[in-house]
Amino acid sequence: MGQTLDFARISGRQILRRRARLILTILGIAVGVAAVVAIVSLGEGIRAHSIEMISEQSDLTLIEVTGDVRDGAIIPLTTAKVAALRGITHVRGTAPVITVDLATPHQTYIGAVGIGWDDFSTVFTPDFSKGRGYSENSDTAVLGSEIAESLRKYEGIRVGDDLTIRIREYDASGAPVDTEVVFPVAGSLRPRGDMFDTLLVTDSTHLEEWREGYGVYDTIYLRVDAPEHVFAVADAVRGLGLQAQGPFEEIKAVNRLMDAVIIILSFFTGISLIVGAMMIINTMMVSVYERTREIGITMALGASQRHVLTLILLECLYIGILGGIAGDILGVLLSMGINTLGKSFIIEQLGPGFAGFASADITLVTPALLAAGLGIAVILSLLAGIYPGLKAARLNPVDAIRRGM
Amino acid sequence: MAETILETVRLVRTYAGGVQALKGVSIQVPKSKCTAIIGKSGSGKSTLMNILGCLDAPTSGEVFIRGVPVDYTDTARLIDLRRNEIGFVFQQFNLIPHLSAQENVEYPLLFSYRPEKERKDHASALLARVGLEHRGSHYPGELSGGEQQRVAIARALISEPAVVLADEPTGNLDSRTSDDILDLIHEINRKEGTTFLIVTHDADLGDRVDHQITLHDGGVI
Ligand SMILES: Nc1ncnc2c1ncn2[C@@H]1O[C@H](COP(=O)(O)OP(=O)(O)O)[C@@H](O)[C@H]1O
Ligand SMILES: [Mg+2]
Numbered sequence: 001m002g003q004t005l006d007f008a009r010i011s012g013r014q015i016l017r018r019r020a021r022l023i024l025t026i027l028g029i030a031v032g033v034a035a036v037v038a039i040v041s042l043g044e045g046i047r048a049h050s051i052e053m054i055s056e057q058s059d060l061t062l063i064e065v066t067g068d069v070r071d072g073a074i075i076p077l078t079t080a081k082v083a084a085l086r087g088i089t090h091v092r093g094t095a096p097v098i099t100v101d102l103a104t105p106h107q108t109y110i111g112a113v114g115i116g117w118d119d120f121s122t123v124f125t126p127d128f129s130k131g132r133g134y135s136e137n138s139d140t141a142v143l144g145s146e147i148a149e150s151l152r153k154y155e156g157i158r159v160g161d162d163l164t165i166r167i168r169e170y171d172a173s174g175a176p177v178d179t180e181v182v183f184p185v186a187g188s189l190r191p192r193g194d195m196f197d198t199l200l201v202t203d204s205t206h207l208e209e210w211r212e213g214y215g216v217y218d219t220i221y222l223r224v225d226a227p228e229h230v231f232a233v234a235d236a237v238r239g240l241g242l243q244a245q246g247p248f249e250e251i252k253a254v255n256r257l258m259d260a261v262i263i264i265l266s267f268f269t270g271i272s273l274i275v276g277a278m279m280i281i282n283t284m285m286v287s288v289y290e291r292t293r294e295i296g297i298t299m300a301l302g303a304s305q306r307h308v309l310t311l312i313l314l315e316c317l318y319i320g321i322l323g324g325i326a327g328d329i330l331g332v333l334l335s336m337g338i339n340t341l342g343k344s345f346i347i348e349q350l351g352p353g354f355a356g357f358a359s360a361d362i363t364l365v366t367p368a369l370l371a372a373g374l375g376i377a378v379i380l381s382l383l384a385g386i387y388p389g390l391k392a393a394r395l396n397p398v399d400a401i402r403r404g405m
Numbered sequence: 406m407a408e409t410i411l412e413t414v415r416l417v418r419t420y421a422g423g424v425q426a427l428k429g430v431s432i433q434v435p436k437s438k439c440t441a442i443i444g445k446s447g448s449g450k451s452t453l454m455n456i457l458g459c460l461d462a463p464t465s466g467e468v469f470i471r472g473v474p475v476d477y478t479d480t481a482r483l484i485d486l487r488r489n490e491i492g493f494v495f496q497q498f499n500l501i502p503h504l505s506a507q508e509n510v511e512y513p514l515l516f517s518y519r520p521e522k523e524r525k526d527h528a529s530a531l532l533a534r535v536g537l538e539h540r541g542s543h544y545p546g547e548l549s550g551g552e553q554q555r556v557a558i559a560r561a562l563i564s565e566p567a568v569v570l571a572d573e574p575t576g577n578l579d580s581r582t583s584d585d586i587l588d589l590i591h592e593i594n595r596k597e598g599t600t601f602l603i604v605t606h607d608a609d610l611g612d613r614v615d616h617q618i619t620l621h622d623g624g625v626i
Contacts, residue, residue, distance in 0.1 A: 006515050017503050293499070294501055297495075297501070299460075299487075301488075302564070398455050
């Protein structure tokens with residue numbers, strides 16, 4: 001340990017001997033790192049904005065589970081599956097539903113879903129504009145905002161009224177048999193921006209008899225406790241042989257797209273890193289050449305090849321660390337520049353009314369990005385040091401001492 | 406006759422170009438004595454020193470250090486010998502320019518993983534020994550030629566080597582300074598019993614050496 005420190009000190013002194021050259025070499029690698037940091041920060045910023053927009057507009061913690069077809073066999077949604085889904089960690093609620101298409105005697109078509117009231121409450125937290133919820137095992141129903149509005153408009157049905165539904169079935173001879181069923185409307189929901197706006201919701205037992213489908217349920221909705229657990233829960237659901245879908249998949253798509261965009265952009269900016277690495281190779285080659293005699297003496301005094309290589313690589317390590325830090329700083333400045341320019345561009349394009357929209361940063365510099373910038377600089381510098389280092393370590397001490405400058 | 410610490414047997418060194426720099430050199434260096442190698446330029450003195458210092462390998466022949474034959478194919482062992490059994494003093498002083506005098510003296514111990522305190526104490530004592538106790542923090546560029554060579558002698562002594570090899574240590578010094586350096590070597594040899602092998606064409610060695618070997622055209626005469 002003490003010895004590592006001694007070596008580190010000696011190497012540190014060595015690179016400080018040629019400060020102008022050191023600074024240029026550091027800048028060489030720093031410019032590359034800065035370009036990558038700035039470009040990736042732009043990509044990450046766009047990613048963060050897109051995800052934020054998706055999050056604001058959609059219900060990320062909702063997962064829609066449906067039966068899957070595996071090897072030609074249908075995996076139905078059974079009560080056992082419901083129990084299994086409820087057992088997944090981070091699942092806060094399950095709402096198994098059945099769906100039925102209904103129509104009024106006046107030919108207003110109504111999609112109806114059957115859900116137990118408690119499940120509906122926990123998974124979808126209904127909010128009423130009028131009235132209240134339906135009760136378990138009853139025939140009362142609640143209406144989504146849009147369907148409530150059209151029933152009021154065209155059929156004069158309001159909360160508290162009875163909604164009559166005509167069910168048409170066919171007898172053995174094929175003749176239609178109509179039955180009328182009454183759903184007292186217990187409440188109407190506030191606009192939610194989801195499927196419930198156009199649906200009638202009631203207890204599932206009441207709809208059961210008109211349902212056509214396989215399995216016990218048509219869909220099971222899951223409520224996950226937090227957005228960050230959704231992907232894990234979705235995987236667990238798929239592990240049960242079921243399909244999991246939901247708005248969260250948009251995030252996956254955005255992530256996949258942005259990953260590709262960022263990789264392609266960093267690849268092109270990364271070319272400047274290669275230039276930086278070549279500068280380090282060049283600097284170290286010159287440095288080894290200038291120090292030929294010194295290296296020979298060091299070997300004559302008992303240093304092994306490994307010691308010489310270590311000393312050279314330590315110098316590269318310093319260049320890498322300093323270049324990485326300088327690159328991170330430059331990258332942050334560059335990213336701030338992109339922000340300022342980008343914002344004024346947006347305001348210019350969209351008018352001052354959009355100034356608020358531009359108040360958020362376009363770029364996003366994360367600690368992981370800065371760490372990656374530093375890491376890339378260090379790894380590249382060490383790689384760049386291998387060839388000059390080996391060249392130094394393989395010097396013949398007699399030649400080196402005699403020939404050295 | 407004193408114990409022999411370094412010995413060569415029919416040492417031959419032929420360079421790639423076909424030059425035979427050593428043509429079967431057999432010498433013995435007695436322990437705790439000061440031995441001089443003299444000879445004209447090109448007679449093979451440096452070639453011999455490089456082989457003894459384990460920096461170069463002989464074409465044929467054998468070298469014994471403390472009676473043990475040196476295996477010139479065993480790189481790790483050669484490094485070990487350079488580190489522990491050989492001290493080098495060069496004509497051009499060859500101090501590391503960005504290290505202080507004190508650090509230059511400590512430098513070889515860096516490669517044998519000695520603790521810092523031990524290195525520092527030992528180096529300070531040796532600097533005092535060569536009369537430079539107050540110049541430890543100076544850099545080689547700030548020291549005169551004679552002072553640099555004193556630092557180099559202290560550096561050669563730090564690993565307590567079996568033998569100090571000095572290839573024309575006074576070759577770059579004026580005659581008065583040369584005299585001082587040879588006096589210092591002589592004194593260390595007498596007081597500490599350090600074995601020295603010095604290449605020189607100083608005719609004026611006087612009684613400062615115990616034993617003299619003359620090389621001519623790659624052979625001992
Ligand atoms: N690396 C080498 N390659 C070829 N010839 C060499 C090399 N080093 C020394 N010689 C030759 O070997 C002979 C002895 O050289 P050297 O040992 O340096 O003599 P000295 O130190 O006594 O002046 C000289 O002829 C010299 O030119
Ligand atoms: Mg010579």
